[in-house]
Amino acid sequence: AAQLKDIVEKLNGEPFCLDLSLVSFDDKDPQELMDILTKVLVYMDPKHDVDTRDEKPEAMYQRVAEFLHIVGYQCCFDSEFQQGLMAVDKGTVHPILYWLLNNLDSLKKRAYLAKFCMNFEVPEEYLRDEQVYQQFMVYKDLQSSFKVTHSHLEQERNSRMNPMEYQREVGQLDGEREQLSQKIQTLKSKSDKEPGFQQLLQVTSMLRKEQEEEARLNEKLMEQRYQLDQVEQMYFDRSKQLKEMREASQKEGEGGAEMMLNMLRNEVNGNRDKLGRITRDNDEKMQRLQEVDRSLSDVPVTQADIDQLEGDIQSMQAEVASLEGTVSESTTDPRLSVYKQQQNLVAKRKEDVLGEQNTLQADVDEASRVLSQKEREYETVKGHKFMKRDQFKVYAASLRDKSAKFKRLKAELSELKHEVAVLLRTEQLLQAKDPTPAGLRETEAALEKASVEKSQVDKAKGKTLDDITNTVTRINTQLKEKKNKLAPQIKALRSVRQNFQQVEIKYTEKRGEYERAKSSVDGELTKLVEEVKALQNQVLEREQEYHILNMQMCTLDSKQTRAHREARCAIKEERHSAEFQTLTDEYASQIAQLDEQCQELRKEQQFVKDSQQENVKQKKAFVQLERLMQLKLKVAKQESQGLPYGGMQQARTMIDESTPGIQRLVMEE
Numbered sequence: 100a101a102q103l104k105d106i107v108e109k110l111n112g113e114p115f116c117l118d119l120s121l122v123s124f125d126d127k128d129p130q131e132l133m134d135i136l137t138k139v140l141v142y143m144d145p146k147h148d149v150d151t152r153d154e155k156p157e158a159m160y161q162r163v164a165e166f167l168h169i170v171g172y173q174c175c176f177d178s179e180f181q182q183g184l185m186a187v188d189k190g191t192v193h194p195i196l197y198w199l200l201n202n203l204d205s206l207k208k209r210a211y212l213a214k215f216c217m218n219f220e221v222p223e224e225y226l227r228d229e230q231v232y233q234q235f236m237v238y239k240d241l242q243s244s245f246k247v248t249h250s251h252l253e254q255e256r257n258s259r260m261n262p263m264e265y266q267r268e269v270g271q272l273d274g275e276r277e278q279l280s281q282k283i284q285t286l287k288s289k290s291d292k293e294p295g296f297q298q299l300l301q302v303t304s305m306l307r308k309e310q311e312e313e314a315r316l317n318e319k320l321m322e323q324r325y326q327l328d329q330v331e332q333m334y335f336d337r338s339k340q341l342k343e344m345r346e347a348s349q350k351e352g353e354g355g356a357e358m359m360l361n362m363l364r365n366e367v368n369g370n371r372d373k374l375g376r377i378t379r380d381n382d383e384k385m386q387r388l389q390e391v392d393r394s395l396s397d398v399p400v401t402q403a404d405i406d407q408l409e410g411d412i413q414s415m416q417a418e419v420a421s422l423e424g425t426v427s428e429s430t431t432d433p434r435l436s437v438y439k440q441q442q443n444l445v446a447k448r449k450e451d452v453l454g455e456q457n458t459l460q461a462d463v464d465e466a467s468r469v470l471s472q473k474e475r476e477y478e479t480v481k482g483h484k485f486m487k488r489d490q491f492k493v494y495a496a497s498l499r500d501k502s503a504k505f506k507r508l509k510a511e512l513s514e515l516k517h518e519v520a521v522l523l524r525t526e527q528l529l530q531a532k533d534p535t536p537a538g539l540r541e542t543e544a545a546l547e548k549a550s551v552e553k554s555q556v557d558k559a560k561g562k563t564l565d566d567i568t569n570t571v572t573r574i575n576t577q578l579k580e581k582k583n584k585l586a587p588q589i590k591a592l593r594s595v596r597q598n599f600q601q602v603e604i605k606y607t608e609k610r611g612e613y614e615r616a617k618s619s620v621d622g623e624l625t626k627l628v629e630e631v632k633a634l635q636n637q638v639l640e641r642e643q644e645y646h647i648l649n650m651q652m653c654t655l656d657s658k659q660t661r662a663h664r665e666a667r668c669a670i671k672e673e674r675h676s677a678e679f680q681t682l683t684d685e686y687a688s689q690i691a692q693l694d695e696q697c698q699e700l701r702k703e704q705q706f707v708k709d710s711q712q713e714n715v716k717q718k719k720a721f722v723q724l725e726r727l728m729q730l731k732l733k734v735a736k737q738e739s740q741g742l743p744y745g746g747m748q749q750a751r752t753m754i755d756e757s758t759p760g761i762q763r764l765v766m767e768e
Contacts, residue, residue: 102193102194102197103121103124103125103193104121105197105200105201106124106193106196106197106200107119107120107121107124109200109201109203110124110135110200114142115138115139115142117135117138129186129187129188130151130152130187132187132189132192133151133159133187133192134151135196136163136187136192136195136196137149137151139196139199139200139203140163140166140199142203142207143170143199143203143206143207143210144166144207144210144211147162147163147166149162156185157185159184159185160181160184160185163184164176164181164184166210167195169209169210169213169217170206170209170210170213171209172195172198212249215242215245216242216245216246219238221235334606334610337613340362340366341613343362344362422520422523459571462571463571466571466574466575466578470578473578473582661682665681665682665683668680668681668682669681669683
């Protein structure tokens with residue numbers, strides 16, 4: 100049912116607009132269902148615009164099955180599928196329509212490309228002909244050029260932007276320019292009144308330049324390290340390949356060839372793995388680029404929106420101030436002194452806890468500063484520290500959890516603020532109605548109980564803060580221990596770097612020797628290949644000349660044999676056949692017979708030309724006589740049946756033979 104619903108929705112939409120319902124589509128007979136399938140196929144490829152009523156079922160199946168195979172329809176194409184498609188069975192046609200309509204645009208593009216990209220299979224024996232092979236190569240070159248041109252066209256279409264997008268981007272840039280201009284003017288107006296601003300600006304500019312230079316140097320350093328890693332990996336791969344090549348060259352016979360084949364297979368598998376990895380990285384980067392494009396294409400925030408939000412904030416602040424004034428006026432009741440004392444105690448406790456928290460935060464900041472300083476020292480020795488892919492995923496997951504937790508807590512806080520505002524308003528309304536409401540003592544007792552519980556909770560919070568302090572202290576201790584453990588490793592790393600420089604120098608020398616040897620070997624190999632190709636071409640030419648001469652010799656031998664036999668027949672040593680002595684006599688007899696036939700045919704031609712006009716007249720007379728006899732037969736039948744002929748009443752017919760050789764039909768009333 101869902102499949103039928105999707106099919107009907109697609110057929111009712113553009114570009115078909117068939118205005119169908121589920122019931123009417125399900126009640127379609129096979130011919131109507133075939134017409135719908137033909138419309139869909141014609142939209143994708145105009146060659147299917149044929150009259151299916153006049154088309155044979157076998158031809159229809161061949162045409163549709165070939166198209167479905169080209170566009171990649173997943174089916175076994177067995178006899179059952181053939182019978183179902185030829186009979187236009189719903190169980191066969193409905194899945195085809197569902198698949199075609201859900202992939203309409205992509206399949207239309209694939210059908211268009213299939214006309215030019217499908218390989219035209221030519222048997223091997225035909226390709227041996229030089230002209231056929233040249234035409235086939237021209238066909239392949241044209242196919243390759245079409246693929247390149249089409250891919251370039253697709254890139255151009257994808258790279259171009261809609262004029263509306265350009266206008267929106269220009270508007271966004273204009274808004275940003277206005278915002279920057281306003282900010283610059285504001286900063287200039289503020290900074291002109293401050294003394295020593297120019298010196299501060301110069302110092303900050305120099306600091307910014309130094310920071311940019313440092314970032315550029317760090318990027319260059321990372322790039323060089325990446326290149327160094329690539330070169331090391333390349334050197335390792337080439338060394339391994341050289342070793343395998345030497346081992347293969349030392350072996351002779353079938354074993355060496357098999358080893359070379361295994362090496363090539365391993366290299367192909369490695370290249371496939373690299374291609375898969377590069378493809379995955381490219382997909383991730385393209386996805387990230389699309390996200391950035393979507394974020395950049397959003398509607399920009401203008402200065403008017405910012406001013407409107409600031410005005411809303413000021414109005415809200417004024418409303419909050421008025422509500423706080425109302426609350427302070429309503430809390431002048433002396434009966435609320437107990438709550439005020441409790442509030443003061445809670446505020447004092449809060450200040451103490453905040454002081455402790457600030458102290459702990461300062462300790463944490465100091466530890467973070469020391470840690471960052473140690474990390475920078477470590478980076479100067481070993482290089483920048485970057486998270487791996489798995490670490491970054493864990494970090495991103497933790498950020499998502501924290502953001503979700505923050506949103507949840509923020510929603511709870513807003514709900515609590517709303518509830519507090521409702522309670523304050525309720526309290527004001529109750530005090531306005533009844534200054535001494537009933538149940539005030541019970542409420543005071545409940546508040547005192549709540550204050551006691553809150554003090555207990557505050558103690559638990561203090562204990563939690565102590566635990567946090569102990570945890571921070573333990574983390575700092577672990578950091579110091581790990582830094583002490585890393586110190587000897589850093590020293591060892593320095594020595595390893597020195598060894599690496601020496602190895603790199605040796606590698607550069609060996610690499611130069613290898614490249615020189617490789618270039619010389621490649622040059623000799625190229626010369627040998629060219630010589631082999633030239634010799635092969637000479638061999639092919641000699642073989643062709645040999646076959647031509649052989650055929651000519653065979654032809655001459657047959658002609659010579661026939662000439663010798665004719666000579667023997669001429670001197671009557673033997674006879675050519677039972678009727679003729681020589682082949683010349685046979686040819687002369689055949690020529691005489693043909694001459695006689697030509698003379699007879701010329702006579703017949705002359706006779707036909709002379710009697711043609713009389714024969715034409717005679718034929719016309721016979722045709723008129725035939726029509727006259729048919730008319731007489733028709734009139735005689737009508738008279739025998741007693742029916743009038745035409746519009747004549749009681750007509751009689753008679754034959755007039757007054758003119759010799761001519762009979763005329765005379766009709767009288």
